[in-house]
């Protein structure tokens with residue numbers, strides 16, 4: 001475990017065991033492709049270290065030919081695909097919801113997100129090679145090697161699933177590489193799933209089996225955790241039947257620079273951050289320096305044809321002496337924007353925190 005911290009010395013650690021950590025926002029905003037050293041880590045239990053030569057993944061369930069491959073087999077048999085995509089935790093920005101009322105879970109700032117180039121095989125190719133039976137309503141469940149510590153339930157292997165339709169879309173990757181190198185242990189080596197556009201929980205690390213089945217995964221992460229509950233529900237009254245499994249992530253944005261509670265000199269300050277949407281491009285980002293009364297348009301930075309990446313933005317604003325509330329909100333191509341207050345989206349598990357991001361700064 002210590003080795004990881006030597007390589008990622010700058011991360012803000014929420015817990016050491018299991019290891020949960022995120023980068024400071026200025027570092028996060030410093031590169032469009034997040035350095036692996038600055039990439040957040042989210043674990044639920046132990047951190048396996050399987051032998052990359054011996055590790056195998058089995059494709060089973062509703063397939064005509066059950067198949068088992070090593071990493072080397074996969075690399076030899078399948079065309080190598082790269083997808084640049086954001087990985088983002090459903091709990092990203094939870095700290096803002098906790099300002100409204102307590103929630104369960106770690107107080108993530110807006111750093112439980114990163115944009116990486118993922119290298120591997122297309123999951124669709126892998127499933128086809130096992131002669132998957134493509135019928136509507138099927139799910140693809142991923143089983144992992146780590147044992148998750150589940151709140152209010154027994155420890156059990158981590159697992160999650162996605163609809164078969166998403167699995168066959170071509171963008172889902174059975175990944176062995178990240179940013180030009182082999183996957184690192186904390187990010188799921190030797191093999192992980194990467195599901196662009198979906199909450200990180202579905203991108204199962206240390207994957208050992210892929211099962212096509214009529215129902216979503218039976219694992220705790222799928223059936224009891226990572227559900228969006230209505231606001232009246234509490235840990236005592238929670239009823240999984242009234243929760244919605246979180247797949248696609250909502251429109252979101254955050255100010256990365258300046259940092260909250262910074263003291264700045266009077267005059268021009270450049271505000272920088274990210275915006276992210278799923279399935280639609282970001283078309284506009286508004287920034288306010290007076291708590292959301294007036295808005296100015298930020299410049300969207302060029303990102304090329306990267307539908308699963310975030311959009312970086314920046315704007316120079318003039319600030320006078322005193323206290324200011326800086327606010328950001330993003331718009332997608334359907335003209336949708338974010339809710340103004342975290343109160344509107346509060347839920348006791350603290351998921352999908354996507355209200356306008358506000359920070360206070362002082363100008364001397």
Ligand SMILES: Nc1nc2c(c(=O)[nH]1)N[C@H]1C(S)=C(S)[C@@H](COP(=O)(O)O)O[C@H]1N2
Pocket residue numbers: 039040041042043044045087088089090144145146158186187188199200201202203204205206207
């Ligand atoms: N096997 C396994 N896969 C997992 C997890 C885990 O604890 N175990 N955490 C999930 C969650 S909630 C997130 S947000 C992402 C985080 O990926 P990262 O640690 O590579 O950033 O991995 C997902 N896949």
Ligand SMILES: [Mo]
Pocket residue numbers: 042088089090091199200201
């Ligand atoms: Mo997550």
